[in-house]
Amino acid sequence: MTALLTITLLTIICATSLYVTSQNANATTQTASWQQALAGAEGAVDQAMGTLNSQTWTGWYTAAKPLPTGKPNSVNPIPASGPPASGSYNYYFPSTLATSSPAGTADESGKTVSSWVTVDTAGLPIKSGYQEYRIRATGVVGAPGPARVSNQKLDNQLRKISLRMDRFTGSAVSTPQAARRIEVIATPVTNSQFPRAITMQNWLVMNGTGSIIDSFDSGSNLYSNNGQYIFSKHKSNGDVGLVLSSKGNNVSNLKDNAVYGSLQYSGPAVKKTSGVKGTVSSPFNTKLNPVSDPTATFTNYSSNIDNATVVASGTTATSPTRLKITSNNGTFSLQHNFTITGPTVPPGGTAQDTYLEIWVPGDYNVTGNALVTQGAKVHVTWYVDGSLSVAGNGYSNLSGLAANMSFLAVGSGSITLSGNGNFIGTFYGPLRDVSFTGNGALVGAVIGDNLTIGSNASIHYDEALGTGSSVTFSNYAYASWFEDNSDPARSMAY
């Protein structure tokens, strides 16, 4: 009798154990399926981004809106010939989905990760001449095991496994499946010459401890004070890119200064990066074309530059006024003032944007009390063959916009920014040794061979340099990312 009771008891215990173990196995496979489905959805997003960037719509199909809640039509689909118009959407799915169920059959893990993706305009605007798109990608994988909710009850709020009904369509499913859906907004990105705050062929060394590298957007009052940098509205896209982080004994060192952005580099690890607020990643590569002397026809400017005024009358960026400094052996060494202005505005008229290119065959040296003043509606590009030395207070860019003023440094040599004032503009000299010696700030961006910030100088990257009207399309990037984890039938949203 005792033996019988014991055996009965043990049998009950064993049966219970097996039941619980079975449930645990069920919960585990559902969890695994849930993770696998995300990989499928993300892969489909990549597929769509790749297609938008290549504009090769081979294998895609098109249909009229509205967007499908489930798998798009696979019966006699209409091939897409281009990007979707406003009243339609394009979709892509592997050919196997045309004949088989997306859900896997019972197995130790999801048998097949399937995915499909739609692309439509969603009423989004055109930016820089290119349409923004909504990408909606779904990954589906079978959830092996019986159609039974997880014994981990808390899992059921997160992992909305479709046991009997597809949670997106509400239709019945033949076998349990996990489905995850991601919605991404793809926005066109321009190939700006200045996509980040600092781009160097080699190292970046910061010697001070009070520098700030961050960003703002002069085109938005949300992120600027009427187009001017202010820390309270700064952003965190002050990125740094170093093609090779060291050269000889010069190893990049940020000295833990605040970098409100990300650091990308190739080569040895950059030292003291704890101040980098964004990501620190490697490798990094970009092509920086060196600057050559301009080949267009320039008018010689042989007058004394001190206290001179020049008029920029070119009305487009492609047909600017062009002046070549020939006085003082081509050196622009200013003692007093040099003013760049636009044409005289007739009474009742308004000033128009005008453009000027100045070629300095020698050195550019404007420091001390010397001052170059650039009119508010004038866009100036300087070509400097010799060494370039400018004080922050030595250049007054009245437009307040970095996009309106740029130094193009030809060949090798040096670029020095000194003083405690703010310099609004850009430096582009991929072969130049760049040094900032004062405690002022560069409001714009800099590209050089290497950069040494010897004091507490700051760099405030103007994001308008990357999005302005003068730059052209490069590729699509995501502007928004959202995973739809709702289950409307269960009144569950977030």
Add this chain to the structure above:
Amino acid sequence: MVSLSCGLILLATVLTAGVALQRSFAAVEGYSVAEGDQLRVQDYIAMDCRRAVGGAVANNTLTLTIPTYYDANNNPVDPTHPAGGSIQYGAGTIPISYYQSGTRFIRQVNGVESAIATNVDSFTVTPQDLTSSVTCSVTFAPRFTTLANPGPINGTTVFSNTFLRNAVARQ
């Protein structure tokens, strides 16, 4: 007498084996539940961080704001992209907070609390720049132990470092 002795020995052996199996089962069960808790917490935080448009850390509470993606019927709404701004879904945002309450780990959505894990020993969210990533660690007390208290048995700490995709998205 001999058969009785053999029977008793056999029964004792079966009982001992049964107890050992039960202990093993309890350990495996504890491990399974703990793994489930850990994965769930990480998956929740990862999902919300990825879709968050903002974040803040105060009093060891991680608060994320996510777009109002759904309408009143829990169906997705269309996005808009105002000039000079970021992508918008609906009006306003939805706050989601993560914090520890006793041994429970709470996910609060728009003011409504729900426990997403139990047996939590500690929760630490590392104040970050919140423009790139969020680092969290959650320590779970041991579920299976022969001691009265956790004592020398350490809890399991899981870390998550999630990229805030929307914080670095291009506008």
